[in-house]
Amino acid sequence: MINRQKVLEVRHLQTQFRTEHGIVRSVDDVSFRLDAGEILGIVGESGCGKSVTSFSIMGLIEAPGEIAGGEIWLEEQELTKLSKRQLRKLQGKDMAMIFQEPLTSLNPLLTVGLQISEVLTRHKRLSKREVKEQSIAMLRQVGIPRPEQVYHAYPHELSGGMRQRVMIAIAISCGSKLLIADEPTTALDVTIQAQILKLMKELRDNLNTSIMLITHDLGVVAEMADRVIVMYAGQVVEEGDVYEIYRSPKHPYTKGLMNSTPKIEEVRRKLESIPGTVPVLSNMPSGCRFHPRCPVARDKCRAEAPQMKLLRPGVQVRCWLHQEGEVELNEEFKRRAAAGG
Amino acid sequence: MVHSHTEALKPEMSYEVARTIHPITRWMRLLLRSKTGTFGFVILVLVALTALLSVLLAPYDPTLLNARNRLVPPFWSDGGSMAHILGTDHLGRDILSRIIYGSQITLLVSGASVIISAVIGITLGVVCGYYGGGWFDAIVMRVVDANMAIPNILFMLVIVGVFGTSVPTLIVVLGITGWIAYTRLIRAEVLSLKEREFIRAARSIGTRDRTIMRKHILPNLISTCIVVSTLSVGGNIVLEASLSFLGLGIQPPIVTWGYMLNEGRDYIATSWWIATFPGVAIAVTVLGILFFGDWLRDVFDPKAQGRR
Numbered sequence: 001m002i003n004r005q006k007v008l009e010v011r012h013l014q015t016q017f018r019t020e021h022g023i024v025r026s027v028d029d030v031s032f033r034l035d036a037g038e039i040l041g042i043v044g045e046s047g048c049g050k051s052v053t054s055f056s057i058m059g060l061i062e063a064p065g066e067i068a069g070g071e072i073w074l075e076e077q078e079l080t081k082l083s084k085r086q087l088r089k090l091q092g093k094d095m096a097m098i099f100q101e102p103l104t105s106l107n108p109l110l111t112v113g114l115q116i117s118e119v120l121t122r123h124k125r126l127s128k129r130e131v132k133e134q135s136i137a138m139l140r141q142v143g144i145p146r147p148e149q150v151y152h153a154y155p156h157e158l159s160g161g162m163r164q165r166v167m168i169a170i171a172i173s174c175g176s177k178l179l180i181a182d183e184p185t186t187a188l189d190v191t192i193q194a195q196i197l198k199l200m201k202e203l204r205d206n207l208n209t210s211i212m213l214i215t216h217d218l219g220v221v222a223e224m225a226d227r228v229i230v231m232y233a234g235q236v237v238e239e240g241d242v243y244e245i246y247r248s249p250k251h252p253y254t255k256g257l258m259n260s261t262p263k264i265e266e267v268r269r270k271l272e273s274i275p276g277t278v279p280v281l282s283n284m285p286s287g288c289r290f291h292p293r294c295p296v297a298r299d300k301c302r303a304e305a306p307q308m309k310l311l312r313p314g315v316q317v318r319c320w321l322h323q324e325g326e327v328e329l330n331e332e333f334k335r336r337a338a339a340g341g
Numbered sequence: 342m343v344h345s346h347t348e349a350l351k352p353e354m355s356y357e358v359a360r361t362i363h364p365i366t367r368w369m370r371l372l373l374r375s376k377t378g379t380f381g382f383v384i385l386v387l388v389a390l391t392a393l394l395s396v397l398l399a400p401y402d403p404t405l406l407n408a409r410n411r412l413v414p415p416f417w418s419d420g421g422s423m424a425h426i427l428g429t430d431h432l433g434r435d436i437l438s439r440i441i442y443g444s445q446i447t448l449l450v451s452g453a454s455v456i457i458s459a460v461i462g463i464t465l466g467v468v469c470g471y472y473g474g475g476w477f478d479a480i481v482m483r484v485v486d487a488n489m490a491i492p493n494i495l496f497m498l499v500i501v502g503v504f505g506t507s508v509p510t511l512i513v514v515l516g517i518t519g520w521i522a523y524t525r526l527i528r529a530e531v532l533s534l535k536e537r538e539f540i541r542a543a544r545s546i547g548t549r550d551r552t553i554m555r556k557h558i559l560p561n562l563i564s565t566c567i568v569v570s571t572l573s574v575g576g577n578i579v580l581e582a583s584l585s586f587l588g589l590g591i592q593p594p595i596v597t598w599g600y601m602l603n604e605g606r607d608y609i610a611t612s613w614w615i616a617t618f619p620g621v622a623i624a625v626t627v628l629g630i631l632f633f634g635d636w637l638r639d640v641f642d643p644k645a646q647g648r649r
Contacts, residue, residue, distance in 0.1 A: 058545050063474075092546030104538040109560040118556070119546040170546060 006075075007177050007210040008034040008057070008095075013070035015049075015056045024281045025068070026052040028234040031308075036177065037208040039201075041225030041242065043218060043257065045278050049234040050214045054180045057212075058097050059087040074178065093123040096171035100183040102163035106155040112139070112166050113151035116173060123174045138169040143199060161192035165199065172203060179203070180212045185220060197224055218261045222246060227314070230254045233279055233289040236308065240315040248329065250317040252294050255329055288320065296321065296336050371640055378636025384629025392444040399438035400426075404594045407433030412612045428614045430604060436614065440622050443596040447626070450511055450591075451577040455570055457516025462523025463566060467554050469524065470531025482528075485521050493518045494583065501589045508591055511584070515577050523569055530565055534558055564638040571634025575627035582623055598623050 015027040027049040034040045042050050055061050057072055059079060072079040074095060079087065099105040106115060116135040120126060126134065132151070139147035142165040155163055164184060171179055181200065185193040197220065203209045213224055221228055221242065228245045230238040230253065238251040249255040256274040276293040279285055285292050291301040298320065306320045321327050372378050391398060410433040416423050427436040469478040488496075497514050504510045534540065535558070543557050582599025584590035586606075591597050598619040605616025 060541060060544055088547040088549065090547065097545040099538050099542055101538055105542040107539045107557050118548065122547055
């Protein structure tokens with residue numbers, strides 16, 4: 001990548017919710033950066049804090065939730081310090097988001113045209129005619145056939161893929177440099193999924209949009225992302241180049257995720273799964289949060305929480321295994337198996 | 342520019358059809374497709390015309406006394422005549438004329454009071470629901486709870502007792518007791534509506550709270566509002582009649598259907614027509630409004646368009 005301009009940087013973000021059972025910290029010390037024209041994949045199981053991270057960035061966290069600490073830098077602005085009013089000026093213009101369910105993320109009672117116009121009139125000073133022209137141009141840009149007619153259509157008259165295209169059109173219509181896609185293809189079938197992913201890649205290539213792609217589909221990440229962040233129980237456990245992560249995962253959790261995904265080139269007898277479940281946020285295990293499910297957990301893992309360790313520029317992992325330099329995970333697994341058996 | 346993937350994404354339907362015809366023609370077509378909707382609409386138009394053209398339509402002055410023509414039965418009964426189609430009451434006043442004039446006040450009071458309660462109730466309901474759990478919500482909901490503990494009719498009796506009975510008082514009384522129904526329903530609906538993804542999507546593009554309430558929440562409440570409004574118009578006609586029946590409604594010489602019922606009560610055993618015809622007028626009007634409201638609710642739901 002030639003252009004290494006930073007678009008988004010999240011530093012030690014903490015987001016918590018006040019509940020009846022006390023404070024629940026859904027996002028705990030999450031840091032990452034996203035450069036211009038980069039696609040960053042965020043992977044993890046349900047409830048690991050992926051969506052809460054994106055809502056925190058977008059300023060969509062509402063009481064009883066709050067951002068308890070950390071900084072979010074969008075280009076030159078620190079978002080956590082901004083008022084609601086100032087944030088609203090950025091939402092939709094400098095950062096935009098598309099959601100999992102294209103069916104429910106459009107207002108069923110307003111035409112597609114009205115909903116695109118909304119963001120344009122909110123952030124740009126345009127005449128009514130210009131708004132309409134631009135809206136139709138945006139629909140055309142995201143590959144919607146006969147945009148003049150779709151402009152007058154209601155969401156229920158469109159297919160799921162078309163609706164997601166409309167959402168993308170709304171998200172990019174004010175020239176946002178950052179697009180947060182929260183499981184954008186989960187609700188779509190596979191052929192449409194491929195089209196939407198292709199569209200997002202084209203946006204990146206043509207408009208240099210930075211995309212934060214949240215998903216639990218490792219296939220989608222492999223296809224799309226330049227860099228990957230793996231989250232577990234509200235924390236980043238591994239960060240790295242997409243090839244690096246797929247070729248040699250550093251964290252046992254990442255490895256577990258990989259092993260529980262079927263691979264087409266490999267004939268496997270049985271699909272592995274990670275034993276146990278994601279811990280409840282209000283009752284976090286001591287030490288490393290993954291240790292109850294970890295096949296290579298040691299006493300130290302139970303007692304003390306590991307910190308992010310930079311192995312090499314761009315490759316970080318939160319695991320005691322790699323604390324004194326990188327360890328080949330497969331070797332470690334074998335050694336463990338030998339010692340145990 | 343991004344390439345389009347037209348092959349895979351050809352929408353089957355066309356959008357032109359509904360947009361080339363004149364809106365009034367379209368509405369009339371939609372109306373004629375529903376039997377009950379047409380019925381309700383016709384009733385409403387008839388009642389409204391009757392109210393507007395009372396002076397032309399009524400054969401007699403509704404307050405004209407005629408001692409020689411007391412308790413004349415309707416024309417098809419023995420002793421009835423075409424001079425008084427629906428007969429006369431105990432003071433010899435023409436019942437048909439009184440029903441025709443009574444439609445004015447009945448429509449005015451029920452319509453105006455529903456508008457008052459709708460404006461108060463919907464506004465409070467939307468704000469309470471959107472900021473659900475806040476201090477404003479808490480206060481309004483306590484007022485609602487308190488109001489539920491007092492029967493409406495008692496509350497009205499007190500106010501009417503204090504301020505006297507006049508048309509404006511009655512409208513205001515019915516108006517300010519009616520908003521509760523709206524607020525409770527609308528608030529509940531908004532509470533669930535604001536968790537929908539499109540509200541979050543609207544917020545994610547920087548839409549202001551009040552714009553969200555106006556553009557995204559309010560339109561989604563139309564069917565609820567129509568249902569509550571039509572029910573309340575019907576309910577208010579009956580309430581006004583009840584107040585008049587209790588003698589605390591609008592006072593003579595102004596004619597209302599409820600007051601006519603009240604007067605006819607004493608003669609129900611001997612001269613059934615005095616109370617029956619205003620009663621029928623109330624029943625038919627309320628039914629018409631309910632049918633029309635039902636149809637309106639269907640029309641405002643774009644998802645139901647194919648079904649009609």
